[in-house]
Amino acid sequence: MSDVLVLIEQTKGEVKKVSLELLAMAAKVGSPVAVVLGPGADSTSGLLGEHGAKKVYVDSNEIYVNQIVVPTVTALTSVINELKPVAVLVPSSADSKEVAGRLALTCNSGVITDASDISADLSVTQNIFGGATIVTSKVTTGTPIITVRPNSIAPVTGGATAEVIALAVTHESGSTSVTNRVAVAKSGRPDLSEAAIVVSGGRGVASEDGFKNLIEPLADLLGAAVGASRAATDAGWYPHQFQVGQTGKTVSPQLYLASGISGAIQHRAGMQTSKTVVVVNKDPEAPIFDLADFGVVGDLNEVLPDLTARIKARK
Amino acid sequence: MGVTALKICVCIKQVPDSWAEKKLTAADNTLDRAAADRVVNELDEYAVEEALKIVEAGEGEVTILSVGPVEAADSIRKAISMGAHAGIHIVDDAIHGSDAVATSLVISEALKNRDFDLIIFGSESTDARMSVVPAMVAARLNLPQMTFAKKVEVSAGALTIQRQTETGYDEVKSSLPAVVSVVEKINEPRYPSFKNIMAAKKAPLETLSLADLGVAASSVGQANAWSAVSAFADRPAKPAGTKVVDDGNGAAQLEEFLVTAKFI
Ligand SMILES: Cc1cc2nc3c(=O)[nH]c(=O)nc-3n(C[C@H](O)[C@H](O)[C@H](O)COP(=O)(O)OP(=O)(O)OC[C@H]3O[C@@H](n4cnc5c(N)ncnc54)[C@H](O)[C@@H]3O)c2cc1C
Numbered sequence: 001m002s003d004v005l006v007l008i009e010q011t012k013g014e015v016k017k018v019s020l021e022l023l024a025m026a027a028k029v030g031s032p033v034a035v036v037l038g039p040g041a042d043s044t045s046g047l048l049g050e051h052g053a054k055k056v057y058v059d060s061n062e063i064y065v066n067q068i069v070v071p072t073v074t075a076l077t078s079v080i081n082e083l084k085p086v087a088v089l090v091p092s093s094a095d096s097k098e099v100a101g102r103l104a105l106t107c108n109s110g111v112i113t114d115a116s117d118i119s120a121d122l123s124v125t126q127n128i129f130g131g132a133t134i135v136t137s138k139v140t141t142g143t144p145i146i147t148v149r150p151n152s153i154a155p156v157t158g159g160a161t162a163e164v165i166a167l168a169v170t171h172e173s174g175s176t177s178v179t180n181r182v183a184v185a186k187s188g189r190p191d192l193s194e195a196a197i198v199v200s201g202g203r204g205v206a207s208e209d210g211f212k213n214l215i216e217p218l219a220d221l222l223g224a225a226v227g228a229s230r231a232a233t234d235a236g237w238y239p240h241q242f243q244v245g246q247t248g249k250t251v252s253p254q255l256y257l258a259s260g261i262s263g264a265i266q267h268r269a270g271m272q273t274s275k276t277v278v279v280v281n282k283d284p285e286a287p288i289f290d291l292a293d294f295g296v297v298g299d300l301n302e303v304l305p306d307l308t309a310r311i312k313a314r315k
Numbered sequence: 316m317g318v319t320a321l322k323i324c325v326c327i328k329q330v331p332d333s334w335a336e337k338k339l340t341a342a343d344n345t346l347d348r349a350a351a352d353r354v355v356n357e358l359d360e361y362a363v364e365e366a367l368k369i370v371e372a373g374e375g376e377v378t379i380l381s382v383g384p385v386e387a388a389d390s391i392r393k394a395i396s397m398g399a400h401a402g403i404h405i406v407d408d409a410i411h412g413s414d415a416v417a418t419s420l421v422i423s424e425a426l427k428n429r430d431f432d433l434i435i436f437g438s439e440s441t442d443a444r445m446s447v448v449p450a451m452v453a454a455r456l457n458l459p460q461m462t463f464a465k466k467v468e469v470s471a472g473a474l475t476i477q478r479q480t481e482t483g484y485d486e487v488k489s490s491l492p493a494v495v496s497v498v499e500k501i502n503e504p505r506y507p508s509f510k511n512i513m514a515a516k517k518a519p520l521e522t523l524s525l526a527d528l529g530v531a532a533s534s535v536g537q538a539n540a541w542s543a544v545s546a547f548a549d550r551p552a553k554p555a556g557t558k559v560v561d562d563g564n565g566a567a568q569l570e571e572f573l574v575t576a577k578f579i
Contacts, residue, residue: 110541298561
């Protein structure tokens with residue numbers, strides 16, 4: 001079967017769930033081959049094999065985290081030239097989309113971003129205009145390079161031990177250097193773009209304390225990630241990393257619970273493909289209700305604490 | 316700030332107003348640009364603002380570059396009216412329907428040999444949303460790729476940015492010239508002053524065709540794109556959901572919905 005290359009995203013050996021989803025997507029098209037780069041890469045092959053990778057190309061070089069994007073492009077290009085895969089799949093993260101863009105140039109190949117599905121003939125499904133339009137497209141030149149959105153497919157387990165291949169790449173001296181990494185404290189909640197449930201708050205939450213007292217406790221009871229509208233992140237009530245929407249994260253969870261969010265087009269762009277949407281908003285005319293499977297017209301200061309108490313009582 | 320004047324180019328795109336409903340054209344599967352007002356891509360306004368702030372802190376000139384149909388000239392003047400100095404408009408019928416590969420080629424060919432110290436983009440266009448053109452232009456011009464900046468600092472020949480990441484940010488250094496893209500948290504774009512609006516009307520605007528750039532028409536346009544749309548459809552309308560007005564019972568009804576749907 002033809003090889004399908006998958007770029008694995010990982011930090012210090014911790015593999016992102018989207019990477020495992022991509023292995024499942026790759027299996028629909030051919031034989032998944034993982035490329036895993038950066039410190040910690042060498043500890044991932046077991047997990048990747050278990051999730052369907054037949055081969056795993058590994059390079060733990062620090063260079064992949066110390067420079068922006070270019071070393072990853074160099075490594076992938078060398079594997080593509082060697083293996084001649086039928087397609088290359090990368091996650092739809094900011095970094096990996098840039099990798100895809102540059103890869104298109106080094107491999108003279110077309111690139112399609114933000115796929116939600118790929119069929120066996122390599123037709124790609126995308127949801128565009130904030131999910132309002134569904135497009136089918138295809139790369140017509142070179143090796144299709146496709147970025148895939150998180151939560152587009154469930155990971156598959158039960159794979160065998162993968163063949164591990166040490167990757168030896170010669171890198172040119174780089175033009176960018178990462179001198180410091182600053183991470184916001186990890187919350188212990190699931191990653192926003194990968195979470196099955198997202199509990200989101202907007203301007204209606206009204207303060208930082210509102211997020212702490214109303215949104216976070218509900219999220220924690222549901223095992224959910226917390227999201228926020230731009231109005232809430234701009235006001236400083238919640239960090240930008242948690243913004244959902246056009247200039248924040250795109251999420252596609254099983255359940256999206258939006259409280260105090262009006263549903264501006266830029267917000268919908270980040271959550272419109274959620275499977276189930278639940279809304280709490282005091283304005284019955286708020287556009288977010290158009291997306292709601294279940295909506296409560298009411299004050300979130302009343303509804304959310306009551307709901308949280310009820311769920312707690314069930315446990 | 317360095318002592319020498321900086322030459323900055325900001326690349327902007329004219330897009331349909333993101334508040335308007337966007338549609339594809341049945342005839343050729345490209346964006347129906349007539350269906351919505353045309354505006355400067357909102358995310359590019361942050362790029363223009365950042366360029367202006369950099370030259371205002373020292374000295375230099377800001378040029379606005381755009382690839383787009385005849386009407387895009389309005390958007391270039393609109394961007395200039397924020398306080399920029401000149402514009403470059405690349406317009407050619409053959410460009411219609413180009414993919415990111417071709418667009419990045421046209422931009423790079425227009426930029427090379429112009430000695431810009433900084434080339435600044437917005438982080439994405441609100442219509443295509445691919446977020447790949449800045450990286451492609453950096454690759455084509457063989458310049459440092461300093462993208463997704465939430466902070467930019469220029470000092471004598473060197474550039475430092477805070478690159479927004481999934482978990483926070485990275486501090487990244489490079490030399491100049493460089494290609495930068497900025498995210499919306501970086502600044503608050505200004506409104507054009509009356510004086511600058513008047514000045515923008517007279518600002519020099521260079522109009523170039525593909526022939527002027529030496530780019531073959533066969534390497535751009537929809538027919539030569541490396542990917543193609545084969546079909547599109549509206550997302551099937553969601554069946555209307557249940558909407559209840561909270562009379563003290565809202566949370567209980569919501570709980571029941573979540574139980575039935577097996578979320579709790
Ligand atoms: C280029 C660009 C990019 C953007 N990117 C994003 C993005 O990524 N993400 C994003 O979210 N936005 C984005 N926006 C902003 C977007 O246009 C809206 O301004 C924003 O989404 C509004 O946030 P909101 O719904 O929280 O606030 P509002 O629109 O002010 O809505 C607040 C809602 O809360 C309700 N409410 C108030 N009090 C209560 C209460 N006590 N109980 C219940 N309900 C209450 C109100 O009825 C209202 O519906 C972008 C805009 C631009 C121009």
